[in-house]
Amino acid sequence: MSFMVDLLAYMVNHWDLLLKLAIEHVLMVFFGLISALVVGVILGVISARYDRLAPVILSIANVIQIIPSLALLAILMLYFGLGFYTVTVGLFLYSLMPIIRNTYVGLNEVDEHISEAGRGVGMTAFQLLTKVQLPLALPFMMAGLRVAAVIAVGVATIAPFIGGDGLGREIFNGINMRNEIRIYAGAIPSAALAIIADFTLGRLENRLKNRTES
Amino acid sequence: MIRLEHIHKVYEDGFRALEDINLEFTEGQINVLIGPSGCGKTTTMKLINRLINPTKGKVYINGEDISKINPVSLRRRIGYVIQHVGLFPHMTIFNNVAVVPKLLKWEPRRIERRVNELLDLVGLDPETYRDRYPSELSGGQQQRIGVIRALAAEPSIILMDEPFSALDPISREQLQDELISLQENIQKTIVFVTHDMDEALKIADRIILMKAGKVIQEGSPEKILRHPANDFVKDFIGKKRLKQSEKVPAVDEVMIENPVTAYPTRGLAQSISLMERRRVDSLIVVDKQKKLKGYAPIFNILEKYTEEEQTLADVMKPFEHVVEQGTPVTVALDLMSTHQLPYVPVVRSQQDHTFVGVVTRGSMVRLMADVYPGQGNEGV
Numbered sequence: 027m028s029f030m031v032d033l034l035a036y037m038v039n040h041w042d043l044l045l046k047l048a049i050e051h052v053l054m055v056f057f058g059l060i061s062a063l064v065v066g067v068i069l070g071v072i073s074a075r076y077d078r079l080a081p082v083i084l085s086i087a088n089v090i091q092i093i094p095s096l097a098l099l100a101i102l103m104l105y106f107g108l109g110f111y112t113v114t115v116g117l118f119l120y121s122l123m124p125i126i127r128n129t130y131v132g133l134n135e136v137d138e139h140i141s142e143a144g145r146g147v148g149m150t151a152f153q154l155l156t157k158v159q160l161p162l163a164l165p166f167m168m169a170g171l172r173v174a175a176v177i178a179v180g181v182a183t184i185a186p187f188i189g190g191d192g193l194g195r196e197i198f199n200g201i202n203m204r205n206e207i208r209i210y211a212g213a214i215p216s217a218a219l220a221i222i223a224d225f226t227l228g229r230l231e232n233r234l235k236n237r238t239e240s
Numbered sequence: 241m242i243r244l245e246h247i248h249k250v251y252e253d254g255f256r257a258l259e260d261i262n263l264e265f266t267e268g269q270i271n272v273l274i275g276p277s278g279c280g281k282t283t284t285m286k287l288i289n290r291l292i293n294p295t296k297g298k299v300y301i302n303g304e305d306i307s308k309i310n311p312v313s314l315r316r317r318i319g320y321v322i323q324h325v326g327l328f329p330h331m332t333i334f335n336n337v338a339v340v341p342k343l344l345k346w347e348p349r350r351i352e353r354r355v356n357e358l359l360d361l362v363g364l365d366p367e368t369y370r371d372r373y374p375s376e377l378s379g380g381q382q383q384r385i386g387v388i389r390a391l392a393a394e395p396s397i398i399l400m401d402e403p404f405s406a407l408d409p410i411s412r413e414q415l416q417d418e419l420i421s422l423q424e425n426i427q428k429t430i431v432f433v434t435h436d437m438d439e440a441l442k443i444a445d446r447i448i449l450m451k452a453g454k455v456i457q458e459g460s461p462e463k464i465l466r467h468p469a470n471d472f473v474k475d476f477i478g479k480k481r482l483k484q485s486e487k488v489p490a491v492d493e494v495m496i497e498n499p500v501t502a503y504p505t506r507g508l509a510q511s512i513s514l515m516e517r518r519r520v521d522s523l524i525v526v527d528k529q530k531k532l533k534g535y536a537p538i539f540n541i542l543e544k545y546t547e548e549e550q551t552l553a554d555v556m557k558p559f560e561h562v563v564e565q566g567t568p569v570t571v572a573l574d575l576m577s578t579h580q581l582p583y584v585p586v587v588r589s590q591q592d593h594t595f596v597g598v599v600t601r602g603s604m605v606r607l608m609a610d611v612y613p614g615q616g617n618e619g620v
Contacts, residue, residue: 140328143320146326148317153343162330
């Protein structure tokens with residue numbers, strides 16, 4: 027019981043530090059996700075459109091996903107040096123696979139008859155994609171984004187190993203100083219971040235799903 | 241007017257979908273393409289808005305070769321209603337109907353007016369329905385939206401690909417009726433694909449029957465029913481429908497050829513015993529040359545029965561209605577029902593009055609039984 031009191035006291039006393047780390051954590055995840063969203067959606071659209079490229083793109087994304095996070099960040103460090111941006115690049119690569127795959131699946135799931143209706147009323151290929159196919163694939167893409175976000179929040183905790191910050195810094199310091207309270211002070215907020223991301227994106231996904239169901 | 245000239249379509253796998261199709265779709269009419277699945281009817285329709293391009297041959301719309309028109313702008317000029325409704329599920333009813341006007345960059349106020357007008361046209365209140373999503377509508381309502389979406393930008397041509405096939409029978413009938421009455425007002429050139437002969441016969445001004453990539457027969461529903469080109473057409477139309485439309489048979493085919501007759505010189509007692517034997521309530525009186533003289537109902541005979549010197553000639557009455565050989569049975573039926581006659585005599589001709597037979601209510605019943613064969617054992 028006294029442990030809980032100590033933890034709470036620590037977190038209250040160091041709220042400014044924890045908040046700064048949490049914001050940094052969120053920023054790394056956010057930039058990683060946004061760039062993964064832009065690139066991933068484009069690659070997903072390309073995979074859906076060109077059947078021959080799809081296996082190539084999806085396998086590469088899969089391979090990236092398989093590399094252990096620590097190893098990936100270490101390799102990136104060799105090329106990008108230490109710091110915030112290296113972490114962001116790592117998170118970007120990690121988020122790619124769920125987003126590409128879900129965009130690809132989502133676009134393939136669009137009812138062929140609806141696409142044909144779009145072509146039939148005189149939409150150009152681009153209009154068909156932006157006005158019909160992508161909006162209909164959106165629930166799938168949101169599911170991908172959600173998975174990517176949860177993974178990214180977790181992976182971001184190892185950022186301190188390559189000179190990044192974020193809530194991992196507290197965990198890292200706690201391990202070095204054998205201070206349980208500091209480990210928890212980093213781990214609990216980062217777990218909470220993952221849960222919040224999962225919950226909010228999940229609700230968004232459901233809203234989109236209800237709207238597009240036919 | 242739409243004209244297809246020497247169209248061939250061969251798919252990459254070598255499947256010959258269409259072979260030398262030459263067709264004209266009449267302006268302002270409902271042209272129905274019909275045939276078994278895989279006959280090329282949908283392919284033929286999709287040539288018109290270039291969803292499919294022919295391997296060989298040309299399609300002309302109002303004399304213009306459509307292979308020279310950009311497919312996107314061509315499609316915006318042609319209404320398209322597809323099989324599985326094909327509404328965009330993520331768009332409201334308003335946005336669905338407004339799709340083509342928006343692509344054509346109409347003014348927002350004009351689009352608004354047009355959408356409301358169209359919703360009114362199919363009996364859906366704009367206030368209630370414009371902001372709903374397709375999933376909130378019934379199948380029949382959805383397809384009504386599908387139809388007015390095709391009409392939105394006022395195209396002169398509308399393509400309809402089995403639009404009502406997924407609906408339940410009642411909504412299907414309703415939408416067919418609505419389409420017919422709609423067409424009376426809008427007078428579009430409609431190309432309608434179906435595999436349902438009843439639907440085709442109901443809505444078509446012209447039917448084009450296809451099989452294995454070829455046109456087998458084209459013409460008005462009436463012409464196809466009356467003069468099917470070959471056995472395939474007959475099979476496809478179905479025996480029952482053919483029979484219904486066959487020429488109405490002549491009275492000769494249904495009349496009784498040897499009814500109970502008697503000469504005018506026959507005595508009354510003799511006549512009564514003849515009637516008893518043959519179980520009839522009146523005699524048809526003919527002379528030795530088989531000329532029709534009249535008829536003697538049993539009540540007339542009984543009335544004069546006591547006067548022994550009387551013969552049938554004295555009690556008989558002339559027929560007021562007779563029909564000639566070769567008259568359609570409908571005429572005889574009409575006479576019988578308007579004048580409450582139990583039977584009508586048939587004569588060789590009105591001039592010479594040679595008696596050949598009678599059409600009775602019973603013979604009509606037998607004819608009906610032939611035309612509408614019983615449905616197994618259901619009849620009681």
